[in-house]
Every structure is written in C-alpha cells, then in structure tokens.
Amino acid sequence: xxxxxxxxxxxxxxxxxxxxxxxxxxxxxxxxxxxxxxxxxxxxxxxxxxxxxxxxxxxxxxxxxxxxxxxxxxxxxxxxxxxxxxxxxxxxxxxxxxxxxxxxxxxxxxxxxxxxxxxxxxxxxxxxxxxxxxxxxxxxxxxxxxxxxxxxxxxxxxxxxxxxxxxxxxxxxxxxxxxxxxxxxxxxxxxxxxxxxxxxxxxxxxxxxxxxxxxxxxxxxxxxxxxxxxxxxxxxxxxxxxxxxxxxxxxxxxxxxxxxxxxxxxxxxxxxxxxxxxxxxxxxxxxxxxxxxxxxxxxxxxxxxxxxxxxxxxxxxxxxxxxxxxxxxxxxxxxxxxxxxxx
Amino acid sequence: xxxxxxxxxxxxxxxxxxxxxxxxxxxxxxxxxxxxxxxxxxxxxxxxxxxxxxxxxxxxxxxxxxxxxxxxxxxxxxxxxxxxxxxxxxxxxxxxxxxxxxxxxxxxxxxxxxxxxxxxxxxxxxxxxxxxxxxxxxxxxxxxxxxxxxxxxxxxxxxxxxxxxxxxxxxxxxxxxxxxxxxxxxxxxxxxxxxxxxxxxxxxxxxxxxxxxxxxxxxxxxxxxxxxxxxxxxxxxxxxxxxxxxxxxxxxxxxxxxxxxxxxxxxxxxxxxxxxxxxxxxxxxxxxxxxxxxxxxxxxxxxxxxxxxxxxxxxxxxxxxxxxxxxxxxxxxxxxxxxxxxx
Numbered sequence: 001x002x003x004x005x006x007x008x009x010x011x012x013x014x015x016x017x018x019x020x021x022x023x024x025x026x027x028x029x030x031x032x033x034x035x036x037x038x039x040x041x042x043x044x045x046x047x048x049x050x051x052x053x054x055x056x057x058x059x060x061x062x063x064x065x066x067x068x069x070x071x072x073x074x075x076x077x078x079x080x081x082x083x084x085x086x087x088x089x090x091x092x093x094x095x096x097x098x099x100x101x102x103x104x105x106x107x108x109x110x111x112x113x114x115x116x117x118x119x120x121x122x123x124x125x126x127x128x129x130x131x132x133x134x135x136x137x138x139x140x141x142x143x144x145x146x147x148x149x150x151x152x153x154x155x156x157x158x159x160x161x162x163x164x165x166x167x168x169x170x171x172x173x174x175x176x177x178x179x180x181x182x183x184x185x186x187x188x189x190x191x192x193x194x195x196x197x198x199x200x201x202x203x204x205x206x207x208x209x210x211x212x213x214x215x216x217x218x219x220x221x222x223x224x225x226x227x228x229x230x231x232x233x234x235x236x237x238x239x240x241x242x243x244x245x246x247x248x249x250x251x252x253x254x255x256x257x258x259x260x261x262x263x264x265x266x267x268x269x270x271x272x273x274x275x276x277x278x279x280x281x282x283x284x285x286x287x288x289x290x291x292x293x294x295x296x297x298x299x300x301x302x303x304x305x306x307x308x309x310x311x312x313x314x315x316x317x318x319x320x321x322x323x324x325x326x327x328x329x330x331x332x333x334x335x336x337x338x339x340x341x342x343x
Numbered sequence: 344x345x346x347x348x349x350x351x352x353x354x355x356x357x358x359x360x361x362x363x364x365x366x367x368x369x370x371x372x373x374x375x376x377x378x379x380x381x382x383x384x385x386x387x388x389x390x391x392x393x394x395x396x397x398x399x400x401x402x403x404x405x406x407x408x409x410x411x412x413x414x415x416x417x418x419x420x421x422x423x424x425x426x427x428x429x430x431x432x433x434x435x436x437x438x439x440x441x442x443x444x445x446x447x448x449x450x451x452x453x454x455x456x457x458x459x460x461x462x463x464x465x466x467x468x469x470x471x472x473x474x475x476x477x478x479x480x481x482x483x484x485x486x487x488x489x490x491x492x493x494x495x496x497x498x499x500x501x502x503x504x505x506x507x508x509x510x511x512x513x514x515x516x517x518x519x520x521x522x523x524x525x526x527x528x529x530x531x532x533x534x535x536x537x538x539x540x541x542x543x544x545x546x547x548x549x550x551x552x553x554x555x556x557x558x559x560x561x562x563x564x565x566x567x568x569x570x571x572x573x574x575x576x577x578x579x580x581x582x583x584x585x586x587x588x589x590x591x592x593x594x595x596x597x598x599x600x601x602x603x604x605x606x607x608x609x610x611x612x613x614x615x616x617x618x619x620x621x622x623x624x625x626x627x628x629x630x631x632x633x634x635x636x637x638x639x640x641x642x643x644x645x646x647x648x649x650x651x652x653x654x655x656x657x658x659x660x661x662x663x664x665x666x667x668x669x670x671x672x673x674x675x676x677x678x679x680x681x682x683x684x685x686x
Contacts, residue, residue, distance in 0.1 A: 027387055031577060032496050033425040033562060034391035036488070041384050044370050048377035049483055051436040051472045082376040093394040093436075093481040127481070129394045136474070138436040138481035140392055145379070153375050219376060234374060 004105065005098035009128055012105065016125075019109050023122040025088055030125030037089055037124075039144040046087075046143040048079040054134035062178050065104045067196045068137070069111025071272075075221065076141025077119050078200035078274040082219035083152070084209025085145035087202065090116055090123045093138040095131035108137070119202055149209045151278070156216035156235035160279040162306040165201055167249035168224050169263065170194035172270025173256075181259070190251045200274045204296055208278055211291055215279035215308065223269040225327060227277055229315050238313035241306040244320045268317070268327055279308050347448065348441035352471055355448065359468075362452050366465040368431055373468030380432055380467075382487040389430075389486040391422040397477035405521050408447045410539045411480070412454025414615075418564065419484025420462050421543035421617040425562035426495070427552025428488035430545065433459055433466045436481040438474035451480070462545055492552045494621070499559035499578035503622040505649040508544055510592035511567050512606065513537035515613025516599075524602070533594045543617045547639055551621055554634055558622035558651065566612040568670060570620055572658050581656035584649040587663045611660070611670055622651050 004012055017030050028036040039045055050072065054060065058068045073090055080087040092112065096105065109123075116123050126140070174195030177184050185192050200219070208214055216231045225241070232239055246267050256263040280288060285304070292302045309316075317325045347355055360373050371379040382388055393415065397403065401411045416433055423430040435455065439448065452466075459466050469483070517538030520527050528535050543562070551557055559574045568584070575582055589610050599606040623631060628647070635645045652659075660668045 027490065028426075028493065028495060033422040034389040034428070034484075034486070036387040036389050036426065036493055038387050038490070039382075044379040044381050045388050045485075046377040046379050047390070047432075047434060047467070047483070047485060049434050049436045049470045049481065051438050051470045051479070051481065053438050053472050053474055053479075055475055056438075056473050079376040083371075083379065085377070089390075091390060091392050091483070093392045095394050095396050095399075095479055124390070127392045127394045129396050130399050131396055131479070132398055132477050134475050136394070136396075136438055136479045138392065138394065138470070138483075140390070140434070140481075140483050141377075142388075142390060143377070147370065147379075147381070150371065150379055152371060 002102040003098065004096055004100045004102055007102060012128055015102070016109055019106070019113065020123050020125070021113065021117065025122045026124055029122070035089070035091065035124035037142065042146060043144040044147050044150060046080050046083050046085040046145055048076050048141050050075040050079070050139045052137040052139065054136070060104070063196070065107030066111035066114065069108040070115040070197055072137050072139040073112045073115040073121065073141070074198050074200050074274065076139050077121060077202060078219045078221070080141055080143035081200050081202040081205035082217055082276060083145055084149045084205060084217065085143040086206060087119055087121050087141055087143040089142040090121055091140040092123060092126040093140070094126065095129045095136040097131050097133055097135070100135065119200070145209070149212070151205070151209045151214050151217035153216050153218050153231050154234040156231050156237050156279040156308050158237055158308050158310050160215045160281055160308040161285045161304055162228070162239055162241065162277065162279050162308060164224065164247065164275055164277050164303050164305050165204055166273065166275035166300055167247050167252070168220050168273040168275045169252055169266030169270040170249050171198060171272040173252055173266050184255070184258070188251055188255050191255060194273065198272060198274045201276055201300065204300060205276055207295060208276070211288060213280065213284055215281070217276060217278040220273045220275045220277060221271050223271045224277065225268045225315070225317070231277065231279070232315050236311050238309040238311050239306055239315050240309050240313065241317050243317055243325055245303060245305045247301050247303040345445040346441065347439055347443045347445055350445060355471055358445070359452055362449070362456065363466050363468070364456065364460065368465045369467055372465070378432070378434065378467035380485065385489060386487040387490050387493060389423050389426050389428040389488055391419050391484050393418040393422070393482045395480040395482065397479070403447070406539070408450030409454035409457065412451040413458040413540055415480050415482040416455045416458040416464065417541050417543055417617065419482050420464060420545060421562045421564070423484055423486035424543050424545040424548035425560055425619060426488055427492045427548060427560065428486040429549060430462055430464050430484055430486040432485040433464055434483040435466060435469040436483070437469065438472045438479040440474050440476055440478070443478065462543070488552070492555070494548070494552045494557050494560035496559050496561050496574050497577040499574050499580050499622040499651045501580055501651050501653050503558045503624055503651040504628045504647055505571070505582055505584065505620065505622050505651060507567065507590065507618055507620050507646050507648050508547055509616065509618035509643055510590050510595070511563050511616040511618045512595055512609030512613040513592050514541060514615040516595055516609050527598070527601070531594055531598045534598060537616065541615060541617045544619055544643065547643060548619055550638060551619070554631060556623065556627055558624070560619060560621040563616045563618045563620060564614050566614045567620065568611045568658065568660070574620065574622070575658050579654050581652040581654050582649055582658050583652055583656070584660050586660055586668055588646060588648045590644050590646040
C-alpha cells in the first residue's frame with residue numbers, strides 16, 4: 001500500500017493535478033498562486049465553504065472515499081443553488097495524515113470529480129497539508145448569479161406561503177440505516193442513496209429564482225425546522241409549519257413502520273437533503289405551482305407546508321386543528337453529538 | 344473559562360458575526376447560504392485557499408491566537424498579490440475541538456480582522472465544525488485583477504532576469520528563535536516579527552504587474568529555491584541563481600554569526616516571507632529598477648539574483664566564479680518534518 005508520505009506533498013499535488021479534468025471555464029486553474037475565473041457583466045460571484053471532518057461528518061469505515069468526495073462537493077453546489085446561482089468552480093483544501101493510503105485520496109477525488117462533472121463544475125485545485133490524525137476537507141464552491149435574481153434567507157415577509165421541494169428526511173434515515181441497521185440497507189436503498197449520493201436541486205433552484213418573485217430561499221442542510229429558523233431570524237419573521245402538510249416519502253414511511261419510529265422526526269430534523277425551502281406571495285403561488293408541475297412535476301414534489309407570520313409568533317409546528325406540536329432537533333456541531341452526523 | 348461546547352455552533356457563529364466588521368464591498372456577507380460579491384467588468388476573480396493546522400503550522404504554546412489569525416489571512420493576501428491582483432474578501436473555515444476556549448477563537452478572529460483590515464479585506468464568514476482534537480483553519484481569499492495584468496508562474500522565458508523583493512529567510516530564522524532559542528527573541532526581534540506578523544507585498548506586486556512587462560511572478564511561501572523551481576517547472580525553463588547576489592538582512596547575518604549557522608540556508612530554503620520572485624526582460628529591467636527605487640526604494644529592497652536559462656540547464660545555484668553550489672531545502676509537508684514549520 002502506497003502512503004501519502006511515500007510520494008510527498010508535491011507528488012500528491014501532481015497526482016491530483018493529473019486527475020482533475022481541465023475545462024475552458026477558468027483562465028488559470030490549478031498550480032499557480034491563485035486560480036482565476038471570470039463571470040459575465042452584472043453577475044455577482046457567489047462563494048461558500050464546507051468543512052468536512054473525519055469521524056464528525058463521515059467515517060472511513062462506513063463511507064467509501066468516493067462517497068465522501070461526492071458529498072463534499074454536493075454540499076457547496078447546493079449552497080450556490082439556494083442563492084439562485086449556477087455553480088461553476090470548486091477548490092478543495094485537504095489535511096491528511098501522512099500514513100493515509102494514497103488510494104483513499106484517489107477515491108476521494110474520483111468522487112468529487114464525479115459529482116462536480118454532473119453539474120459541470122470545474123475543480124480548480126486547492127491546498128494540501130499534513131494533519132495530525134484525521135482527514136479534514138474544506139470544499140470551496142464558487143458560482144454566479146445575476147444580481148436581480150439573488151435569493152437570500154432574509155427576504156421572507158408575513159403572509160407569504162412556505163414551500164419545500166422533494167421529500168426531506170431521507171438522508172438522515174439513510175445515515176441511521178448505515179450506522180445502526182446495515183442489514184436493512186438493501187431493502188431501503190433509496191434512503192441510503194439519498195444519504196450517500198445526494199443530488200442538489202440546481203436546476204430547480206435556478207428556475208425558482210428566475211421565475212420568482214421569491215421571498216426567501218435556503219437549502220436544507222441543518223434540518224427543515226432549523227433551516228426555517230434561519231430564515232425567520234434573518235428575515236425578522238415567524239412561521240407556522242403544518243405537520244399534516246409535510247411531504248413524506250413512501251420508503252421513509254415504510255422504514256418508520258418497520259423500526260417503530262416517528263417519520264416526522266426525520267422530516268423535521270434530518271439534514272443534508274439538499275431540498276429547498278422557499279417563501280412566496282400567495283398571489284404568485286398558484287402560477288408558480290403550475291409552472292413547476294409542467295417543468296418538474298413527475299421528478300420532484302413541491303409542497304406548500306405553511307405560512308410566514310409576524311415575528312412575535314415565532315416558529316411553530318401545528319397540527320390539523322392549528323394546535324401547536326412540540327418539536328426538537330436540527331443540527332448543532334457542538335451542542336449535540338449524534339455519532340457520525342452529516343454536516 | 345467558557346468553552347466552545349458551552350455556546351454551541353450557532354452561538355459561536357453569532358459571536359463571530361458580531362465581531363466581523365461589515366463593509367460596502369460585498370452584496371451579501373456572512374449568514375446566508377453563500378456570500379455574494381462583484382468585480383468590475385473585464386476583471387478576473389482570483390481565489391486561493393490556505394489550510395493551517397495546529398501542531399503542523401503553529402502551536403498554541405508558541406503563538407498567540409492573534410498571531411495565528413494574522414498569519415492565516417496574510418498567506419492568502421500574499422497569494423492574490425503574487426497574481427498581480429488586489430485582495431478584497433476572505434472566508435474562513437474552522438474546525439475546533441469542543442473543549443477549545445472561546446477566548447482563543449475570539450483572539451484568532453481579532454488577529455484575522457487586524458490583518459485583513461490593514462489591507463482593506465472583508466471577511467465574509469465561512470464554516471465551522473467540531474474537530475476531533477486539533478484546530479484546523481482553512482482561509483479562502485478572493486481578489487480581482489484585470490485580465491491583461493494577471494501575473495502567473497508560467498511565463499518566464501530564457502534570458503530574462505530574476506529578481507527578488509525584500510530579504511527572504513527572516514521568517515524561518517524567527518520561527519527557529521521562537522521554537523529553539525527563545526532567549527534570543529528580544530535581541531533579534533525583527534526576525535521574530537517577520538515570522539509572527541508578515542506583511543504581504545500587495546502594493547509592490549500590483550506595481551510590478553501594472554508596470555510590467557513581467558515574465559513570471561510567485562510569492563515565497565515554500566522557500567526561494569523551491570518557489571523558483573515552481574516557476575521553472577510551470578514555465579518550462581531553467582534558472583541560474585547567483586549566491587553572491589542574494590540579499591541578506593543585517594539582523595539575519597548577526598543571528599547567523601551568533602549561532603554559527605549559514606545565512607544562505609535561511610535565504611534559500613526559508614518559507615513564509617511573502618517576498619516576491621519575478622522575472623523580466625533585460626531591456627525593461629533597468630527602467631523597472633529605477634521606478635521601483637523611486638516608489639519603494641527605502642522601504643523594500645529589489646535585488647537581481649540571477650537569470651532564466653534554457654530548460655536543459657535545470658535550476659542551479661552558482662558562486663561568484665559561476666561554479667555550482669549544492670543546496671537542499673524547501674518545504675514539503677509530508678516528506679520533511681521540521682517541528683512546527685510555517686505553511
């Protein structure tokens with residue numbers, strides 16, 4: 001087995017450079033002091049970072065390096081999408097122990113390149129360092145969006161409707177299966193796949209930002225309620241989420257029946273689905289739903305799950321009778337520890 | 344003592360957000376799915392990342408958090424400068440153990456903000472995560488440069504002259520004093536300061552890129568010979584560096600006399616000086632030297648240290664008689680281990 005210390009830092013960098021496909025999209029890619037890219041006039045440059053840590057966000061025992069690489073890049077692509085932008089470039093900083101198997105690093109980049117190329121994202125290089133024990137990956141993702149179509153977390157207004165795309169909670173259930181109930185992995189494969197190979201909703205988010213008018217938008221990385229809370233805080237509003245309206249994936253329902261769990265726990269608190277929450281005025285909502293159905297109807301659900309309220313109401317989950325339902329959950333890296341939680 | 348786990352991830356993020364000064368330079372700063380910025384028409388966006396690892400690039404014993412923060416941000420600012428660009432924004436990803444003192448994180452951001460504000464760089468946020476033991480910081484720096492003035496590593500041509508700015512080697516000597524000879528720190532303070540509070544040559548690099556015509560340019564982060572080797576490899580050339588021409592800082596000379604070391608070892612192999620190496624045609628060199636002297640003469644040395652050669656000559660260090668002088672050194676994170684080496 002060849003280890004990283006056998007080939008050295010510059011050997012590793014050259015190995016990575018040979019792997020990375022070059023595109024015409026960058027002016028200067030890997031190998032210089034900095035990468036250089038251009039965006040069209042009147043477009044903003046979007047940039048986001050995601051730090052992924054071994055034994056916090058993944059373990060080498062459960063995930064293949066390809067799966068880790070895929071998820072690293074997917075997280076940033078989803079963030080750019082949630083701004084209404086198109087992701088174009090990524091850089092990856094990597095700190096690895098010197099006894100790390102070179103094949104593991106190869107696999108990591110294979111997974112990143114696989115994910116990135118599906119979304120036409122070019123990986124421009126990054127930085128490498130020795131770490132003391134674990135693997136640390138910081139994925140930086142850049143994209144562009146016309147200024148007028150930027151979608152932020154801070155523009156939700158009272159009385160707007162709250163929507164969610166897809167069927168959140170699948171990724172969290174998939175992770176639980178992988179860590180605690182591996183014998184069920186084959187039977188509930190869609191949940192496991194949702195965790196290991198999430199697909200950011202780039203086209204869908206771009207459609208929403210362009211079709212508008214949106215209030216706020218966010219991708220679900222911390223959990224539906226937690227991310228809704230981000231919108232509430234940054235927009236200075238409250239929200240009422242109706243439990244009965246929440247979209248539940250059939251496979252998730254079957255899994256919960258099998259293991260005796262409450263499906264709402266996954267839907268409300270599970271992160272890393274890369275589904276989108278957004279708000280829009282009631283007047284435009286009907287038209288938006290029709291356009292969505294025409295464009296994505298059979299491929300991705302769009303569900304009206306609640307209403308933006310005055311800030312004094314706070315964020316509430318209610319049942320069919322409008323009665324408040326208590327909930328906990330959402331993700332905090334320091335306050336909670338849930339084994340190997342997706343980041 | 345308040346620890347990170349006491350305030351939680353979102354508590355930490357809010358604490359950082361309150362610290363960071365907002366500027367008018369970004370459209371969307373910290374707190375959204377991604378940050379959004381704009382650059383003027385016909386300008387490229389430059390982006391670079393630097394991963395800084397506790398007990399690889401710094402130790403909490405030797406460096407204050409303010410010093411670590413300063414150096415994190417300085418590294419990326421220097422990279423943008425070495426492309427002929429102006430640094431404008433930074434993002435910081437941070438993985439820290441949950442028992443980390445909150446005051447340490449405060450100090451880190453104080454140092455980053457101090458450095459960034461000297462160069463009018465806005466810190467736009469980033470990502471935070473729990474780490475398993477050590478502190479990991481990935482600093483992402485963005486800037487802009489008109490396409491016509493981009494300075495790369497790949498455009499050196501045979502017969503061009505090789506220049507270096509400043510007096511490289513000071514930072515490496517300063518680190519050695521801090522780690523092995525702390526009793527000498529006061530006496531050789533300029534060397535220690537060069538390590539702890541390096542000042543990237545942004546105005547100087549920008550002047551060179553605009554005044555041109557430059558061949559290649561790079562900042563000295565891995566060591567003078569190692570970084571010259573990067574230019575040679577990417578430009579497909581060789582180079583002859585003349586040992587007698589190398590600029591030696593008086594304080595470094597005194598230090599070497601005192602401890603019985605060879606000053607050339609520091610000048611040739613010491614990294615993290617953020618001085619610049621560049622090449623330019625002999626015809627323009629005289630004019631460039633005159634303009635430099637007028638602009639920066641008393642503040643920063645500019646020294647002609649050698650010549651670009653045909654690729655078959657390789658990279659050579661020669662003495663006053665043109666005889667080759669053997670050398671080793673330069674920095675590789677995996678192949679070499681030198682205690683707490685700057686990155």
